[in-house]
Amino acid sequence: MPGIDAARLRTDLIPPYRVLDVVPSTGSTNADLRDAVARGAVDKTVLIAEEQTAGVGRRARTWSSPLGSGIYVSVLLKPGGVAFRDLGTLAVVAGLAVTDLTSELGVDAALKWPNDVLAGPGRGKCAGILAEAVDADGPAVVLGIGLNVRPLGPGVEPGPGALPPTSLAEQGARTTDRTEIAALLLRALAEREERWRSAGGDLDRAGLLGEYRARCETLGRPVRVLLPGEATLTGEAVDIDLSGQLIVLGQDRRRHTVFAGDVVHVRAG
Template sequence: MTPKPPGTPGSPQPDPAHGRWSDLERPPLNAAALRKALVRPGGLWTAFDVVEVTGSTNTDLAERARAGDAEEGAVLVAEEQSAGRGRLDRTWSSPARSGLFFSVFLEPDVPTERWGWLPLLAGVATATALSRAAGVDTALKWPNDLLVQVGDEERKAGGILAERAGDGVVVGIGLNVTLHADELPVPEAGSLLLAGAAAVDRDPLLRAVLRSLEQWYEDWRGAGGDPGASRLQEAYAAGCATLGRTVRAVLPGDREIIGEAVAVDGDGRLVLATKEGVQQPVGAGDIVHLRAAG
């Protein structure tokens, strides 16, 4: 996957046909104001860049991290992604300036076996922020989906992808904000707009998500990555729509486990209670798909 050449951070160049303000419903992010609000002495965020278009912010930031050109707290935002990625390299694309597409680089000084909690932490932080800033209840589908209610349907409005890069982890978040029904990539997708959000201004939404992510990350890191002591495990379980449902976990080799999702354990794995009376934990890296059974 070859990313498109990014624009100059914070200074995108408009063209006659697609100027920065060609869609007044979707103004560009105010990079300078966001940088001033988020990058401060003693805070987590150390750099904040916005590009007009790229293939994937995760790919770009991971390349920087592996080259030693990114320090912890670097944030990369794209107004448009042409090759956004989810788990197992599934694609994620949306119209320009219709959502929030960004990645952050973290170097948690906690045992590496607890780094698997980072995508779950990002989910909790994002859901918490959207509840406050957009007035939208956002549920979490294990392991990395963000769900909103559109009418009487539960739909995916966002996703999270975490991947190792250098001595740390790049965590990417993609969120549909102002997509209309005829712009959805698939009928079962959703957006904050379709969910009746009280606010869809991306600047305050991005600030809220990054501040929430900073708070949850610092609490988790301060607890040595312990999901119990940091209350992360409790918060994730409270917001996880997967728990209490009977699901089908499809594993490599066409194997599958069917059971009721009863818990998220201390390693961030989903625990399924099967009809045979066995409690079987499955990790995010072990599954191909997780679907409702029946």
């Protein structure tokens, strides 16, 4: 199967990006860009890997990244003018960009708070997002996206409590050309991120919050939230607030703001 064409991507995407590299294999593109910050990596640096051997998601969970099956990309962003407290909303920005891509490819997809993209009638997981703040001169984030383009193959099993994986190919995407898909994804991300950055990281002012709410299938559903420290919150997901946090109407009839946690969509009844 053909590899991702770095030269073609540079022609298409510089600008808006400034540096773009494709490597055959690495442990984690997020980890590589975190290390690159100490060496002076610039804003809007992109790293794509054909394969990840130690990809990591939230709560240090591994993300399966087989050779040639997906898009494993991280972007270093240094958004001057955005307060540190607003950097976490980049996960919202990335989620919208991925669903812009799936719409372009003719794939039925939706968002699951906080960082998953689900696709197909059975709502398997086709993408995951991880935003990590990094130590730099000013606000900086490494934003990672793992996207399944082709089936992951035998031997790849979801972790405990994880949704079964699916891929763009399995959901009828109009193309599985990974260079084209990477270009579409990064272009969508650049457009979304520019709106977010111009608004100083304010999701509502950027016009992104309403779109996220409309695309998020977590809202309006019964949920069980696995909170840090092994606590559990059960109730109905009723809103996403201005900071991108989930609001759950608990069984105690109080509104709870969820800053971090794993959400399980519970079947009604």
